[in-house]
Every structure is written in structure tokens, then in C-alpha cells.
Amino acid sequence: MSELRERLARVYAELGQALLKPPAERDAEIEYYRLFLNPQGSPCPPWQSVWEKAEGQPPQLFGESHHRALGWYRRYGFEPAAKNEPADHLGLLLLFYAKLLADGEPAETLEKFENEHLRWAEPFVAKLKAEARHPYFQQLAGRLDENL
Amino acid sequence: MALTRRNWLKATGTGLLAAPVALQGFEDYFQPAAGGAPAGMTRIVTACGICSPSCGIQAWVQDGRVRFLEGLPGDVSGDGHLCGKGAAGAMQLYDPDRLKYPMKRTNPRKGLDEDPGWVRISWTEALDEIAFRMKQTVDNYGAEALLFVTLPSPDLWARFMNAMGVVNRIDHRDECFQTDTVIQKYTTGGKTWCNDFENSKYILLFGWDILAKAKLAYATGIVKARSNGAKVVHFSPNYTATSRFANEWFTIKPGTDLAVALAMIQVIISENLYNKEFVDNYTNFGKYETEIRAHFAQYTPEWAEQISGVKAADIRRIAREFAANGPAIAPAHKKSLCANYMNSSQLVHAISILNILAGTIDRPGGRYFPRMHSIPGVDAIYPPPPYPPKKGRRVDGRDKLPLVNEVDQGIFSTLADGMLNKYPGMIKFSFWNAYTILGFPNPPRMVEALKTVDFTVVMDFLPTDTVTLADIVLPSAMYLEGNDAVARDYIAKYPQTVARKAVSAPIFEAKSIAYVAIELGKRLCPDYFKTPDGSWINPATLLDEKVKRAGLGENFADFAAKGLVEKPQPFTPRTTFVSVAGADGKCQIYVPQFPAKGADPLPKWIPKRDQPNDIYPYYYMTFIPAIHRRNTTENNSILHEIMPTNHAIINPAMAKKHGIAEGQKVLVRSRAGQIELPAHLSETVPPDVVMVAHGFGHVSRAMSLAGGAGARDGDLIPDASIDDFVAAGNYAGASCIMDAVCSIEPL
Numbered sequence: 001m002s003e004l005r006e007r008l009a010r011v012y013a014e015l016g017q018a019l020l021k022p023p024a025e026r027d028a029e030i031e032y033y034r035l036f037l038n039p040q041g042s043p044c045p046p047w048q049s050v051w052e053k054a055e056g057q058p059p060q061l062f063g064e065s066h067h068r069a070l071g072w073y074r075r076y077g078f079e080p081a082a083k084n085e086p087a088d089h090l091g092l093l094l095l096f097y098a099k100l101l102a103d104g105e106p107a108e109t110l111e112k113f114e115n116e117h118l119r120w121a122e123p124f125v126a127k128l129k130a131e132a133r134h135p136y137f138q139q140l141a142g143r144l145d146e147n148l
Numbered sequence: 149m150a151l152t153r154r155n156w157l158k159a160t161g162t163g164l165l166a167a168p169v170a171l172q173g174f175e176d177y178f179q180p181a182a183g184g185a186p187a188g189m190t191r192i193v194t195a196c197g198i199c200s201p202s203c204g205i206q207a208w209v210q211d212g213r214v215r216f217l218e219g220l221p222g223d224v225s226g227d228g229h230l231c232g233k234g235a236a237g238a239m240q241l242y243d244p245d246r247l248k249y250p251m252k253r254t255n256p257r258k259g260l261d262e263d264p265g266w267v268r269i270s271w272t273e274a275l276d277e278i279a280f281r282m283k284q285t286v287d288n289y290g291a292e293a294l295l296f297v298t299l300p301s302p303d304l305w306a307r308f309m310n311a312m313g314v315v316n317r318i319d320h321r322d323e324c325f326q327t328d329t330v331i332q333k334y335t336t337g338g339k340t341w342c343n344d345f346e347n348s349k350y351i352l353l354f355g356w357d358i359l360a361k362a363k364l365a366y367a368t369g370i371v372k373a374r375s376n377g378a379k380v381v382h383f384s385p386n387y388t389a390t391s392r393f394a395n396e397w398f399t400i401k402p403g404t405d406l407a408v409a410l411a412m413i414q415v416i417i418s419e420n421l422y423n424k425e426f427v428d429n430y431t432n433f434g435k436y437e438t439e440i441r442a443h444f445a446q447y448t449p450e451w452a453e454q455i456s457g458v459k460a461a462d463i464r465r466i467a468r469e470f471a472a473n474g475p476a477i478a479p480a481h482k483k484s485l486c487a488n489y490m491n492s493s494q495l496v497h498a499i500s501i502l503n504i505l506a507g508t509i510d511r512p513g514g515r516y517f518p519r520m521h522s523i524p525g526v527d528a529i530y531p532p533p534p535y536p537p538k539k540g541r542r543v544d545g546r547d548k549l550p551l552v553n554e555v556d557q558g559i560f561s562t563l564a565d566g567m568l569n570k571y572p573g574m575i576k577f578s579f580w581n582a583y584t585i586l587g588f589p590n591p592p593r594m595v596e597a598l599k600t601v602d603f604t605v606v607m608d609f610l611p612t613d614t615v616t617l618a619d620i621v622l623p624s625a626m627y628l629e630g631n632d633a634v635a636r637d638y639i640a641k642y643p644q645t646v647a648r649k650a651v652s653a654p655i656f657e658a659k660s661i662a663y664v665a666i667e668l669g670k671r672l673c674p675d676y677f678k679t680p681d682g683s684w685i686n687p688a689t690l691l692d693e694k695v696k697r698a699g700l701g702e703n704f705a706d707f708a709a710k711g712l713v714e715k716p717q718p719f720t721p722r723t724t725f726v727s728v729a730g731a732d733g734k735c736q737i738y739v740p741q742f743p744a745k746g747a748d749p750l751p752k753w754i755p756k757r758d759q760p761n762d763i764y765p766y767y768y769m770t771f772i773p774a775i776h777r778r779n780t781t782e783n784n785s786i787l788h789e790i791m792p793t794n795h796a797i798i799n800p801a802m803a804k805k806h807g808i809a810e811g812q813k814v815l816v817r818s819r820a821g822q823i824e825l826p827a828h829l830s831e832t833v834p835p836d837v838v839m840v841a842h843g844f845g846h847v848s849r850a851m852s853l854a855g856g857a858g859a860r861d862g863d864l865i866p867d868a869s870i871d872d873f874v875a876a877g878n879y880a881g882a883s884c885i886m887d888a889v890c891s892i893e894p895l
Contacts, residue, residue, distance in 0.1 A: 009171060010171075010172075013171050013172065013173055013174065014173075016173075016177075017173045017176075017177075020177060022267075022268070026254075029267055030254060030265045030266065030267055033251065033266045033267055033268060034263070034265075034266065037248055037249065037251075037266075037268065038266060038611075039247050039251050039266055039611050039615050039618075039621045040264075040266075040611050040615055040616060041245055041611055041855060042244075042245075045244050047244065050244040058239065058785030058786060058789070059244055059785055060238075060239060060242040060243065060244060060785065061242040061243070061244055061246070061655065062213045062242045062655070063242070066213070067210070067211065067213070070211065073178065073181065074181045077180055077181050078178040078179065078180060078181055079178065079179060079180070079181045079182065080177060080178060080179075081176070081177055081178060081179045082177075083653070084653050084654065084655050084656060085655070085656055091177070092177060092178075095171075095173070095174060095177055095178070096178070098171055098174070099171055099174055099178075102170070102171045
């Protein structure tokens with residue numbers, strides 16, 4: 001069982017990092033910026049509070065889910081290294097989820113985190129599937145879809 | 149959630165704890181928490197930056213993030229309140245569409261349909277590239293080939309442009325208060341924002357729809373004036389929130405306020421109703437009495453009635469009331485109907501004369517000059533080496549308007565013509581700071597002009613339409629992310645200054661334009677960015693020094709701890725006014741310096757530029773709604789929810805004539821272009837006017853909320869050539885954004 005847990009942790013960590021770091025190949029790199037950080041408006045903003053209209057809040061950066069995610073990280077003794085960026089980036093959330101898995105946290109904890117921070121991934125991934133033009137991101141969307 | 153994992157979680161059960169395994173990459177993105185309990189809610193005093201009165205704010209901040217903004221008690225600008233825009237400011241701070249990192253295009257082909265292929269670059273790489281391009285441009289083509297579309301602020305940014313000998317710095321003030329700046333310099337002694345409504349007994353508004361614009365410093369003053377028993381009179385083609393609040397509202401043909409103002413001057417002078425004490429002692433009326441009386445005699449109320457549609461008897465009565473029931477005031481301001489026709493230079497001169505005749509310049513109840521803390525600029529603190537002379541041609545042709553050149557403002561409306569027709573290919577490099585093509589008359593022409601530029605940098609906090617044509621995009625910090633000392637200059641009977649303290653560190657890699665100034669300065673003109681001890685200028689040290697010299701505190705931290713510093717003192721009215729040579733310190737009704745600078749010494753009647761005709765039978769008017777600020781807030785999620793789009797607002801009579809139903813899509817055309825948008829029927833608009841709110845029609849992909857919403861009002865507004873302005877006598881360079889005429893048809 002712990003082997004499976006370890007394997008899953010690796011998958012989520014890998015998916016998280018794929019969302020946090022642009023690929024090296026030039027066309028895929030351009031596609032990464034077009035999808036997530038486009039200065040002309042991103043089709044797939046990767047932050048939870050942009051997707052969740054939690055507690056009547058309009059889409060925004062650093063919304064409620066940012067504060068909640070920070071709370072999770074801190075309870076386990078961590079903080080995101082990038083201080084002025086939202087803590088609810090899907091990449092960070094997946095990486096942290098992987099950490100919970102790797103650390104052998106109980107299923108209740110994992111489920112609580114999923115409920116609070118991974119449910120929005122469904123519409124995000126659907127949008128990513130629809131928007132991705134480069135095979136790298138089409139594959140990434142597929143893998144996210146399979147694993148979320 | 150995927151079945152595989154769910155099943156696995158069930159199978160593993162809750163009690164099973166595996167040994168922790170190492171996780172590759174985790175440390176790249178997470179680090180040990182700093183420790184200590186996260187801070188609770190703290191209060192930070194700061195200042196709004198959405199519009200210029202910069203109302204005081206108390207921000208409630210948790211964990212470095214703004215949770216709530218409200219007005220600052222004791223602040224004179226907002227009187228302890230914020231308007232809707234100010235209160236929603238955090239939505240701008242945390243707008244998901246904000247520019248986040250410096251980016252550069254990888255696709256050399258430019259066009260609205262080209263994908264620029266953005267990639268992230270470091271600030272160093274961006275600044276190196278910009279500096280290289282600037283140097284290359286100056287070396288090959290001279291400083292005239294640089295275009296900076298930006299205000300000359302903050303002072304460090306102005307210093308950079310001065311040090312580089314930038315000739316072509318262009319700003320929007322021709323669409324705003326530029327006419328007032330030019331006129332007040334010569335008639336009363338300088339542009340002021342201060343209107344003492346509170347103590348006024350008669351408030352005369354030409355257009356000036358300030359209640360509907362929700363500029364609190366003014367709106368609150370007018371509300372207080374009404375409570376104090378003042379009379380408010382509003383001339384405006386359409387019925388607005390200000391009209392409703394006024395004691396009397398007169399509908400007036402667009403662009404004819406000048407006729408009414410001239411006739412009021414005629415009444416006041418011919419009946420000798422002016423404030424004799426003020427006029428005799430502090431104006432040049434006596435010296436030019438013959439010329440003045442002779443000039444205005446022609447402008448009778450009967451003449452004005454023919455032009456404006458306002459009854460002669462009403463004009464005469466209002467003129468007499470204005471003169472008799474003072475203190476009286478007639479404000480002149482900006483894009484709120486009054487200052488944007490071809491005849492606005494003359495209108496603003498006429499309004500200034502009315503204020504002078506009322507004798508309320510720098511008197512209680514009138515337009516007065518601000519009493520402010522004197523906050524020194526960078527050039528006073530670190531005197532620069534002499535700036536190089538500005539050599540080269542003004543691409544907007546402004547040198548043909550000497551009065552505008554002197555005040556160094558404008559000119560948006562002639563920029564495209566200069567770039568495309570007058571000096572094609574002259575501009576090789578452009579830097580856009582916090583401006584978008586949406587702010588120009590005829591934006592498609594500006595896009596064409598921008599396509600002719602080799603290299604373009606856009607610095608902004610939101611993705612404006614201009615980004616599409618940029619080579620490098622720089623993310624700008626916004627007002628809640630920086631420190632400053634903001635002196636009150638809208639309500640300033642005595643000095644009051646608010647500390648604008650950053651409530652949040654700049655998000656992602658946003659930086660201030662002052663940072664860009666210093667960094668480009670280091671690369672291109674280092675001598676201008678050193679302190680006397682040879683170190684680089686540091687913005688924080690500079691601000692500390694400003695605060696100290698202005699007497700606001702020991703340093704910025706000390707000032708910020710106080711939040712607000714004021715120095716109550718009695719109001720002592722001025723006795724000297726205009727400082728230009730030949731004015732003898734008096735207010736000038738007749739401006740003897742004008743003829744040498746291409747202007748008439750007294751305002752004369754000229755009609756607005758475009759008149760309704762067979763093809764375009766209607767007046768086209770634009771306005772700024774209360775809930776948005778220019779073209780900068782449409783993507784604010786709260787404000788977007790309140791007002792998501794714009795309409796063609798027309799009278800039901802016009803709708804009936806053309807068979808247009810409420811909400812039906814219409815095509816509005818002018819000689820400049822055409823737009824499609826839904827109609828809204830309202831009795832508040834005269835039957836011969838089509839009204840459209842400004843600020844909408846951002847190009848689709850750029851902003852997730854505002855993108856594609858509504859129509860771009862400017863597409864119907866013709867841009868201009870400088871020769872048009874000179875020929876028409878538009879000597880103060882008003883942009884004529886109210887001057888279009890249009891047709892309408894249902895779709």
C-alpha cells in the first residue's frame with residue numbers, strides 16, 4: 001500500500017510542478033505563458049480563487065482560498081517560497097497534496113484537503129483541455145483529468 | 149474525483165500510516181514557515197489612487213492582504229467616505245488579469261490578429277533590452293524618435309525623460325483640464341482644483357456633471373452648499389444626477405454653453421452688476437474697460453437664445469442672480485460636457501471671467517488656491533546636472549499652439565495624425581505608461597499609428613488593448629502597493645497631507661515606474677540618478693527626505709504612523725494673482741499677452757466643430773458614468789457587476805422615429821467610424837442626442853470581464869490635425885471629444 005501511496009505522491013508532485021514551471025521546449029514554453037500568464041488575458045488562470053465564487057466573493061487573486069491554503073501549509077510547517085504570489089495556485093496545491101500523501105496523512109485529512117482545494121480543478125482542467133493547442137498541454141490536461 | 153484514488157483511499161483505511169517518503173521538487177516551491185502566529189486584522193492608513201483627490205482610506209489587512217477598504221475619518225477629500233470605485237479598489241489590486249511578470253514577444257509580426265508569443269523575462273533582461281533600444285534610437289535618429297505616452301510623474305520618471313531630452317511626451321490632458329490650465333495661468337494666476345462650494349451661495353454649472361461622476365471632494369461640497377441654502381443652476385443638454393439636484397436645470401444645445409456664458413458676461417457688465425470692490429482692486433478691468441465693454445456688447449441674451457435654445461429672459465435672470473446673490477462660483481473642470489468642444493478655450497475663458505466678475509477668486513465661496521504642505525520634488529532634494537535641451541519636432545504638432553506648449557500638456561487628439569501624416573516614420577520607439585489606446589479619439593487610427601513604431605514598451609497593471617502591439621510588457625504596481633505623501637489639493641483651506649502607505653507588497657513581480665526610471669537611468673544617464681555622495685538614488689530614502697523637509701515627520705515611517713498630518717490656519721485671501729509679465733499681479737479679464745500667442749484677448753463666439761447635417765443628423769455625446777473611472781475600472785469585478793456594459797441612450801421620440809425598441813441593437817455612425825450596441829430609451833436625453841458611456845469596448849481577449857463588453861465610444865470621435873485646431877482658434881488645444889455628430893439605425 002505504501003508503495004502505491006508513494007507512486008501517487010510522485011504523480012501529483014509531478015503534475016503540480018508541470019503547472020508551476022514552463023517546459024523548456026520553446027513552443028511549449030510560449031503555450032505555457034499563453035495559457036496561464038498571458039498579458040492579454042489568460043484562458044486558464046491557475047489560481048483557485050479565480051474559479052471559486054466562495055462566500056459571495058467575486059473572482060480575484062488572494063481570495064478566501066488563498067488564506068485557507070496558507071493555513072494548511074502553515075499547520076504543516078511550510079509556506080510557499082514565492083511570497084507575493086497566491087498560495088492557491090493549482091500547482092502548489094497538488095504539490096502540497098502530494099506531500100500529505102507522501103507523509104502518510106490519514107484519508108480524512110486528504111479528503112478534507114481535496115474538498116477545500118481540489119474540487120475547482122474539474123472546470124479548470126476542462127478549460128485547459130479545450131484551450132490547449134500544444135501536445136504537451138493536451139497531454140497534461142489528459143493526465144490531470146485522469147488523476148483528479 | 150477520480151475513482152482510482154477514491155477506491156484506494158477507502159482500501160487503505162484511516163489508520164494506516166506509512167513512513168514518510170521524500171518528495172522531489174517540494175523544496176523548490178515551499179520553505180519552512182516563518183513561525184509565529186499569523187497576524188490578525190490590522191488597520192493601515194493610505195490614500196486612494198483611482199482619481200486625483202486621492203481620498204483617505206483605512207485599509208483592513210490580514211496576513212499582508214487587503215480584506216476591506218473604508219473612508220478615513222478626518223480626511224478632507226473624502227470627508228471620511230469612499231465612493232463606489234474607491235471602496236472596490238481591492239478588486240483592482242487582486243484582479244486576476246493583472247500583469248504579473250515582465251514579458252516579451254517572440255513573434256516579430258505585429259497586428260491585432262497576430263499571437264505575440266509571449267514569454268517571461270527577468271526585469272534585468274527587460275530593462276537591458278529597453279535601454280539598448282532607446283540608446284540605439286537616439287543614436288540613429290535623435291531624441292525626437294522617442295515617444296513617451298505618460299504623465300510627467302512621479303518626479304523620478306520626469307527626471308529620466310528630461311535627462312534623455314525626450315521631446316515627445318504625450319498625455320491625455322487635452323481631453324481633460326488642459327484648457328483650464330492655460331486660461332487660469334493668464335486670468336487668475338494658476339490652475340486650481342479648489343472650489344469652496346460649502347461657503348458659496350450660488351453655484352453655476354456649465355455641463356459640469358460632477359454629482360453623476362461621484363468625485364466625492366466636489367459632490368460632498370455641493371450637497372453641503374444646498375443644505376446651506378445655496379442655489380444650484382445646471383446647464384446641460386441631458387438631465388443628469390446634477391440636474392436633479394439643482395434648483396434649476398436648463399437643457400441647452402450641445403456645444404453652445406459659450407453663447408450663454410458670453411451673454412451672462414454682457415448682462416453683468418452692461419448693467420454694472422459685477423463685484424466692484426474686487427474688480428476695481430484686483431483685475432485689469434479698469435485698464436481695458438473700453439475694449440471689454442465694446443467686445444461683449446454684441447453678445448446679448450437674445451442673441452444667445454438663438455444659438456443655445458435657452459430663453460433670453462432666463463439667461464438675463466440667472467446672470468443677475470449670479471451677480472447679486474454671491475458668493476458665487478462657476479467651476480470649470482474636465483470631461484464632463486463643458487471643456488471638450490472646439491470652442492472650449494473660449495468657454496473656459498468666459499467662465500473664468502464670470503468668476504472674476506463675481507469677485508470670488510481666492511475668496512470664501514469661490515475658486516481658491518490650495519494651501520498645502522510644500523513637499524519638495526527630487527530635483528530640489530538632489531539637484532540634477534543641467535538637463536540637455538529638448539531638440540526635435542513635436543510629433544503631435546503642439547509647437548503650433550504656444551500656450552499649450554508652455555504648460556507642457558497633451559495632445560492625444562493630434563498624435564495619430566502626426567505619426568501617420570505629418571511625420572510618418574519619425575517615431576521609432578514608444579513607451580506607454582498607464583495609458584491605453586481606448587483613451588484616444590478614434591482608437592483604430594491610433595492602432596495604425598502604433599503599428600508604424602519599431603519597438604513598443606507597455607507598462608500597466610492591467611492588460612490594456614495596447615499590450616497586443618507591445619514588444620515588452622512590464623507589470624506595474626498600483627496605488628495600494630506603494631508609499632507616498634499625498635497633499636490635499638481639492639479641499640485645501642489649510643494644509644493636510646495623508647500618508648499613502650503600501651497595504652500590500654506588489655504582487656508577483658510588479659514594480660513602480662519610479663523603479664523603472666532609476667534602473668533605466670543607471671543604464672542610460674547615470675549622472676542624473678546619483679546622490680551627492682555618489683550612491684544611486686534610493687526611492688525610500690528620497691521619500692524620507694521629502695517627508696522630513698515638508699515637516700510631516702522624521703521620516704516616512706514616522707509620518708505613516710500618524711497617517712494624516714494637518715496644519716489648521718486661518719484663510720487669508722490673496723491680493724496678488726497673475727504672475728506673467730504685464731499682468732501686474734492682477735486677475736486678467738482682457739489678456740493682453742494672448743494675441744502674440746495666437747489667441748484672442750477676450751473670448752469670442754465660435755461654433756462647435758461638427759454640426760448636425762443630412763447624413764449625421766444627431767449630436768453624439770459621451771460621458772463617464774459614476775461607477776467607472778475613465779477606461780481603467782471596467783474589469784473591476786464589483787464595478788463590472790454594477791455596470792457591465794454601455795448603451796446608446798436615446799430619447800423615446802428618436803426611438804419611435806427610427807423604430808428602435810428598448811434593448812434593440814443599433815448601429816451608430818459618424819464620419820470617423822461606427823459602433824454597434826444596444827439602445828436604452830430615456831427621457832433624460834434630448835431627442836437630437838445619442839449618448840454613450842466611455843470606457844467600454846476593450847478588445848475581447850485582453851480582460852476577462854471587460855473584454856468584448858460594450859462598444860468603444862471613441863470609434864465615433866474624429867481625431868484631429870493640429871492645423872484644424874489652429875484654424876478654428878482652439879488655442880488651448882481642447883480635444884473636441886464632444887464634437888461629433890452621428891446617425892443611428894436599428895439592426
